[in-house]
Amino acid sequence: MSPISRGFHGRREPDAEPSRVPPGQYVTDDFPVLSAGPTPHTSLDMWTFSIVGAVDEPKSWTWKELQSLPQETVTVDIHCVTKWSKLDTTWTGISVDTLLDGIETSAAYVLAFSDGGYTTNLPLEDVQGGKAWIAHGFGGEPLDPEHGGPARLLVPHLYFWKSAKWVRGLELREEDEPGFWEGYGYHNYGDPWKEQRYAGD
Amino acid sequence: MERTALRGRLTWQLASVVELVPETARTRSIALDPPDWPGHRAGQHVDVRLTADDGYQAQRSYSIASAPEDEHLVLTVERLDDGEVSPYLVDELRGGDELELRGPIGGYFLWEESLGGPLLLVAGGSGVVPLRAIVRHHRAIESRVPLRLLYSARTLDEVIYRDELTKAESGDEVHVRFTLTREQPEGWQGYARRIDRELLADVAWPADERPLVYICGPTGFVETAADILVSLGHDAARIRTERFGPT
Numbered sequence: 001m002s003p004i005s006r007g008f009h010g011r012r013e014p015d016a017e018p019s020r021v022p023p024g025q026y027v028t029d030d031f032p033v034l035s036a037g038p039t040p041h042t043s044l045d046m047w048t049f050s051i052v053g054a055v056d057e058p059k060s061w062t063w064k065e066l067q068s069l070p071q072e073t074v075t076v077d078i079h080c081v082t083k084w085s086k087l088d089t090t091w092t093g094i095s096v097d098t099l100l101d102g103i104e105t106s107a108a109y110v111l112a113f114s115d116g117g118y119t120t121n122l123p124l125e126d127v128q129g130g131k132a133w134i135a136h137g138f139g140g141e142p143l144d145p146e147h148g149g150p151a152r153l154l155v156p157h158l159y160f161w162k163s164a165k166w167v168r169g170l171e172l173r174e175e176d177e178p179g180f181w182e183g184y185g186y187h188n189y190g191d192p193w194k195e196q197r198y199a200g201d
Numbered sequence: 202m203e204r205t206a207l208r209g210r211l212t213w214q215l216a217s218v219v220e221l222v223p224e225t226a227r228t229r230s231i232a233l234d235p236p237d238w239p240g241h242r243a244g245q246h247v248d249v250r251l252t253a254d255d256g257y258q259a260q261r262s263y264s265i266a267s268a269p270e271d272e273h274l275v276l277t278v279e280r281l282d283d284g285e286v287s288p289y290l291v292d293e294l295r296g297g298d299e300l301e302l303r304g305p306i307g308g309y310f311l312w313e314e315s316l317g318g319p320l321l322l323v324a325g326g327s328g329v330v331p332l333r334a335i336v337r338h339h340r341a342i343e344s345r346v347p348l349r350l351l352y353s354a355r356t357l358d359e360v361i362y363r364d365e366l367t368k369a370e371s372g373d374e375v376h377v378r379f380t381l382t383r384e385q386p387e388g389w390q391g392y393a394r395r396i397d398r399e400l401l402a403d404v405a406w407p408a409d410e411r412p413l414v415y416i417c418g419p420t421g422f423v424e425t426a427a428d429i430l431v432s433l434g435h436d437a438a439r440i441r442t443e444r445f446g447p448t
Contacts, residue, residue, distance in 0.1 A: 005300075006295075037442055038442065040437070
């Protein structure tokens with residue numbers, strides 16, 4: 001039980017439905033940027049998306065090939081471990097299910113990898129069943145580089161560091177391996193509703 | 202890349218406020234005495250949690266301003282006009298109050314001597330806070346790693362730790378440069394514009410000396426500084442960034 005902070009009243013969010021805001025989060029209309037390093041700028045001609053690792057045959061798509069796959073537009077709430085949540089964000093992209101279709105694998109985990117060296121790990125089932133996308137559009141516009149464009153992983157049910165910016169592929173793995181922030185003490189799974197911010201939460 | 206995982210669980214604890222120091226019109230330093238502090242590394246942050254009398258809670262992250270060697274754990278907080286937690290910390294909190302926090306947090310945006318250098322620290326506004334911890338740590342351990350700090354603020358009055366950072370300048374080892382973007386006092390000798398390619402090329406180590414770079418500030422500032430340094434030939438993998446504020 002936390003003691004009362006003398007003189008603190010707080011600013012309730014009148015518009016936010018409490019059922020949509022995980023514990024310890026506040027709602028913002030801004031779209032803050034958090035990255036560990038400079039924003040990479042990869043030309044779309046050079047860009048590919050790959051599925052590698054524990055698969056019979058690695059697969060790869062060029063930017064153009066990716067655009068020719070079925071596109072989905074989804075409206076979801078996103079939750080950053082640094083405490084902000086943004087409700088009703090609209091993204092356009094390709095369901096990870098579409099990319100995994102026809103791939104035989106014994107993997108139980110994925111390690112997403114990005115330009116700039118960023119990685120993040122997730123159970124495979126968390127990117128299956130309509131829960132994850134390779135998103136290249138935000139609010140009807142191409143995704144800005146500082147927000148992860150040309151494309152980022154979108155896994156809105158987990159803290160947003162799992163939605164790797166500048167994503168270039170998924171490595172399917174039989175064994176779990178911590179990604180970038182997970183290796184620096186952030187939670188391995190990152191469920192915002194259980195407030196799994198840091199290792200041990 | 203060095204990987205040092207945080208050990209154990211980060212539990213909430215109540216730290217007494219032992220001293221409050223106004224730094225500028227908008228910022229205040231809060232010296233704390235957490236009962237169970239495992240120590241931190243320069244550049245890390247803590248989570249602070251406030252609780253209203255009806256149980257409503259708000260959490261935010263704040264950079265640690267003190268060196269690991271300092272007597273107290275110090276946070277320097279800037280009041281955001283539309284903020285929920287920062288106005289309380291800057292205007293309401295009093296000596297003797299207790300503040301709930303947990304940490305230290307963050308394993309990447311930090312410097313310790315084993316990481317080497319030379320060091321280039323680039324601060325925009327209150328982004329100077331974690332970099333000031335690095336400067337203090339550097340001095341406390343009497344590091345010989347060459348260090349350059351470039352600090353961009355709007356006006357001289359908004360420069361946090363002005364005297365301390367000015368005095369940190371020492372011989373060939375530590376260079377501190379300020380740029381004031383909005384207003385300069387008469388006779389100002391420092392830079393007087395927003396960071397640009399020429400300014401950064403002037404202050405930064407040449408790319409072939411492979412400096413380790415830490416940039417902290419508002420997003421636009423960090424994006425600009427990082428993009429320019431990459432275009433000057435700096436290795437993106439040696440540039441660490443921390444950003445705050447709306448886009």
